[in-house]
Amino acid sequence: MPAPWNDASRLMHIGIKGFELDHSEVPPANLVFLIDTSGSMDQSNKLPLLIRSFKLLLSALAPDDRVAIVTYAGSAGVVLEPTPVSERSKILDRLERLYAGGSTAGGDGIRLAYRLAEQHMVSDGINRVILATDGDFNVGITDVDELEEFISRKRSSGVFLSVLGFGMDNYNDDLMQHLAQNGNGNAAYIDSISEARKVFVEQVTSTLVPIAKDVKIQVEFNSSTVSEYRLIGYETRMLEREDFRNDKVDAGEVGAGHTVTAIYELTLANTDAGHIPPSRYQSTESELSSNFDDEFAFLKIRYKLPDAHSSTLVTQPVTVANYFDTVNTAPRDVRFATAVAAFGELLRGGRYTGDYGYKEVIALANDALGDDRFGYRREFIQLVRIAQTAEYLNDLLPE
Structure with missing residues (x-):
């Protein structure tokens, strides 16, 4: 278009x-939560939100699925051995006891988490370590290359890795993406209970079940x-x-x-509308x-x-x-995705977007809202409005 x-x-x-997948088709799960309990996690949008988020995940799991909890830094070690979800009160009790404190030099958390997952492997099931942190990836292997290599080796065992980010202070998005990719898993940033519900309830199969x-x-x-x-x-x-x-x-x-x-x-x-002029030696059409x-x-x-x-x-x-002759005739989801892409382009300086600004992004997204059952698209529009306001206030600052 x-x-x-x-x-x-x-x-x-x-x-x-x-x-x-229908709920009845979801394979059994063997999950190990590897949780950062360092002092930096002692904020309302970090460890408390993490605990609430994992409670939502428990509600989406089957009674026979198994969950273990390993922490690093602060309260370090195995907090919960692999336990069936049917023992919900026991799992909730261990989650509620977690506290944040201490440095991030938290022992051999990553190796311990993978060892638990491998010891309780579910044949033809979901075997996954879920690392939750605010960006301090000191999980027992401090060298980034060594950590990525360890996770890459472990994926061949059938244990995959998901990485969840909480809080804004020192969150390392690039490293999170690399670790998740090396672990044949996915990465998500959770900044609200609404986002946690999206990842762990509405999209739980896409988060946990690899196809x-x-x-x-x-x-x-x-x-x-x-x-x-x-x-x-x-x-x-x-x-x-x-x-x-x-x-x-x-x-x-x-x-x-x-x-x-x-x-x-x-x-x-x-x-002649391109950014790159034609080459003198460009071959003609064959x-x-x-x-x-x-x-x-x-x-x-x-x-x-x-x-x-x-x-x-x-x-x-x-x-x-x-091909669609006009933007308005393109499918609604395509138009909304285009609004998101345009927003990303503007945040990076708008090199290719010309005079197209936040106002136009909001109009395009509003026109493509559709059902928006969980309000995610309206939340995106609100983000664009915040960026628009920030740009306006920045323009008012003295040179």
């Missing part, structure tokens, strides 16, 4: 979704119809081109019902490319089933039949 911030460019929206691993997306653009392209975001998840077919290269995990969205901005061929004049691109997706070692390839051409 046309890019709302540039009449001369187009947006290509790619969305994939893992299949949904595919090493999922890779690659797009080949048709030079006869597209002269330029750029991927919006995903800087921390980029792969080399040759890694796409290499099944030894790790990539992302997709859970049941999990959605992944990627947006490219394109400049069509045979126009006879082969003329056979695909109705295609913008060729989409390729590779994935492995959770227990597989080789990948499956899925392909799909992107043709003129997929």
